[in-house]
Amino acid sequence: MPSNETTERIDRQLLQEVVERAGPLTADGEVADYIPALAEVARDRLALAVAPLAGRPESADPVLAVGAGDEAFSIQSISKIFTLTLAMQRNVGARLWDRVGREPSGDPFNSIVLLEREEGVPRNPFINAGAILVADVLAGAGDDPIGALVSLVSELAGADIAVDERVAASEAATGYRNRSLAYLMRSFGNLVGEVEHVLDIYFQQCSLSMTARQLARATRYLANDGIDPSTGRAVLDPLDARRINALMLMAGTYDAAGAFAYEIGIPCKSGVGGGIVGIVPDQVSICAWSPALDQTGNSLAGRAMLASLVSRSGLSVF
Ligand code: GLU
Numbered sequence: 001m002p003s004n005e006t007t008e009r010i011d012r013q014l015l016q017e018v019v020e021r022a023g024p025l026t027a028d029g030e031v032a033d034y035i036p037a038l039a040e041v042a043r044d045r046l047a048l049a050v051a052p053l054a055g056r057p058e059s060a061d062p063v064l065a066v067g068a069g070d071e072a073f074s075i076q077s078i079s080k081i082f083t084l085t086l087a088m089q090r091n092v093g094a095r096l097w098d099r100v101g102r103e104p105s106g107d108p109f110n111s112i113v114l115l116e117r118e119e120g121v122p123r124n125p126f127i128n129a130g131a132i133l134v135a136d137v138l139a140g141a142g143d144d145p146i147g148a149l150v151s152l153v154s155e156l157a158g159a160d161i162a163v164d165e166r167v168a169a170s171e172a173a174t175g176y177r178n179r180s181l182a183y184l185m186r187s188f189g190n191l192v193g194e195v196e197h198v199l200d201i202y203f204q205q206c207s208l209s210m211t212a213r214q215l216a217r218a219t220r221y222l223a224n225d226g227i228d229p230s231t232g233r234a235v236l237d238p239l240d241a242r243r244i245n246a247l248m249l250m251a252g253t254y255d256a257a258g259a260f261a262y263e264i265g266i267p268c269k270s271g272v273g274g275g276i277v278g279i280v281p282d283q284v285s286i287c288a289w290s291p292a293l294d295q296t297g298n299s300l301a302g303r304a305m306l307a308s309l310v311s312r313s314g315l316s317v318f
Helices: 004-008 012-027 036-040 076-089 093-099 113-117 128-140 145-157 165-174 176-187 195-206 212-218 238-251 254-263 300-313
Strands: 047-052 064-067 208-210 268-270 275-280 284-289
Touching: 012 047, 012 064, 012 300, 036 165, 047 212, 047 300, 064 212, 076 128, 076 145, 076 195, 076 238, 076 268, 076 275, 093 128, 113 176, 128 145, 128 176, 128 195, 145 195, 145 208, 145 212, 165 195, 176 195, 195 208, 208 212, 212 275, 212 284, 238 254, 238 268, 254 300, 268 300, 275 300, 284 300
Parallel strands: none
Antiparallel strands: 047 064, 047 284, 268 275, 275 284
16 A cells, blocks of 8 residues: 655645746747647646545545646657556457567657567557557457547546547648558558558547546556556556556656656656656656657656656655
8 A cells, every 4th residue: 555654745835846946947848740739739838746546635636736737638648558558458468469579669759760670560569659559459359449448548537538639630640650650560460450540549549638637647557556546446457557667667758768767767658748647656646747848759847847746755666
């Protein structure tokens, strides 16, 4: 069970200080514009949300959120956590790991270089090629992957979560590189489904729209041995939850994963919408959001907020 000593030190005032100090950083970095719909988001937004496993006794809402914590944004690659969860739930783990690796890539999230050399087998499920492959596995498992995903995240977030169809259409219209990755994997016979259908699943999963508060709440099962503290339901078995955290630490923040582990010291998963989820096993899950990205594609102010929160509250797993 969670130790409450550390989480008790995280109060609204601490979160507000962290957010305020990050304010000037929103002038730096670039909002992603290779997906045109993402470029429309105001760069000055900042949010920080922390969800302790034990909830907050003084409140019915288990999440403490400050800044723009109730403003929805595009979760983008953070969705890769949830689709991997669905694949593990469907017990396709064994088949999955023949087709996707579990190693860091050391390359940008959308890189195609290694994929040619490694015969269409992506390095891990958190780079784009790997997540497209997971979408292929889910499509092959026979059910409606987006329906299953929406119902999983809605249950975990305690709210109705939906795909932003405008963002999905924008991604589909400009997703040339993702198409290249998918067709290359198809040419090697690793991706087996109908390519455009698989891509459609991938574009839709990335276009889920959620708030920092909802994301912090929805990822608590990863800090809690796979059990959603809101419902007591086992979303994953403890081993699979631990494995997702290991993959996040190693590959959740593109080719900056090493620097994240070194500077922050908790498993994180970021998305080009500017969100970053951080997991502190047995204690809390965290979501930071600010749209402008650094050169590695991670939220610049989000990364600074996580580093500051973790160091001030002693949450590093190391
Ligand atoms: N939909 C984005 C893409 O495929 C996701 C990238 C990300 O958030 O890392 O390019």
